[in-house]
Amino acid sequence: MKKIKFLLILLAFILVCINVFAAASHPFNVSVSGKGKQAIVFIPGFTCSGDVWNETTIQLSRNYKCYTLTMPGFAGQKAQDEPSLKGWVKDIIEFIKTEKIEKPIVIGHSMGGVLALMLASDHPDKIAKIVVVDALPCLSAVFNPAFKSVETPDCSKLIETYTQMDNAKFAVAQAAGVKRLVADTSKYQLITQWGIQTDRKTYGKMYCDLTNTDLRAQLSSIKCPALILLEAPFKQFDSVMRAQYAQLASAQIEYSSKALHFIMYDDKDWYMTQLTTFIK
Incomplete structure (x- = not known):
């Protein structure tokens, strides 16, 4: 009896170690909900927690297994030494x-949308x-049509700007920026807090990385169906938006009639x- 008890304790210890190892093997946080044969991976945007998808996963987890990520360094997650989109x-x-x-x-x-495009173009058979x-x-090409990305951008000055910024000034900047990104005022504090909790080095490096990214040519590698949901203000620049996605043959572009950047908050019914x- 004692031997069986010892073996059970040992097995439990091994399982705990396996779970800890599995959790530690990925630099991002993962929340799993729901069940179903089809899985969905949710990737939040710049500085955001995976909680940005909460209302979405509550509905979709009824029929799908949902894996919700929070990227390293964002919204209080442990940062990586050298984060990059690639x-x-x-x-x-x-x-x-795995x-x-x-x-x-x-x-x-x-930014999670950019990662989705990269995943589908780099691994067309996996998505x-x-x-x-x-x-x-x-x-960047929206603001500068002549924009060209560089192989190894120098992000040091941008990182220095954010890492040396006074905490109070950084918090004020986050709060001010949020007002241009979401119309639902009840979400101001939540999104602002995610920004404040984001690691400053990660903030500077990933902002630099994002603004140096140009995926337009490689979109032709994407073979899967693609739904592009865009905020209402972009509708007036429809030709520019469609030019961005010109190489993505499967692109289905739809515009919200009222949402700003956080479409899942500002136009919930249309978005859902x-x-x-699309996913059915």
Whole structure:
């Protein structure tokens, strides 16, 4: 009897170690909910927690297994020494392989949308569908049509700007920026807090990385269906938006009639209808 008890304790210890190792093997936080044959991977945007998808996953977890990520350094998560978009793509695809997730649907908001595009173009055989929520393959080209990305951008000055910024000034800047991103005033404090809790080095490095990214040419590698949901103000620049996605043959571009950047908060019914119709 004592021997059996000892073996059970040993087995429990081993299982705990395996779980800790599995959790530690991925640099991002993962929350799992729901069940179903089809899996969905949710990637939040710049500085955001995976909690940005809470209302979405409550509905979709009835029929799908949902994996919600919070990227390292964002919203209080432990930071990486050298974060990058390309590195995060490798981390996410490794997670998909490790967890044996068969051809998930990937839904990304903002920077998460850029990561969804990168995943689908770099690994076209691993992704079933993508949904891009208010993101563009080359944001900088909207403001500068002559923009060209560089192989190794110097992010040191931008990182220094944010790491040396006074805490109070940084908090004020976060609060001011949020007002241009979401119309739902009840979300101001939540989104602001995620920004304040974000690691400053990660903030500077990933902002630099994002503004140097140009995926327009490589969109032709994407073979899966793609739904692009864009905020209302972008509608007046429809030709520019469609030019951004010109190389993505499967792109279905839809505009909200009232939402700002956080479409999932500002136009909930329209957003959920678009989402559920597409993923079915």
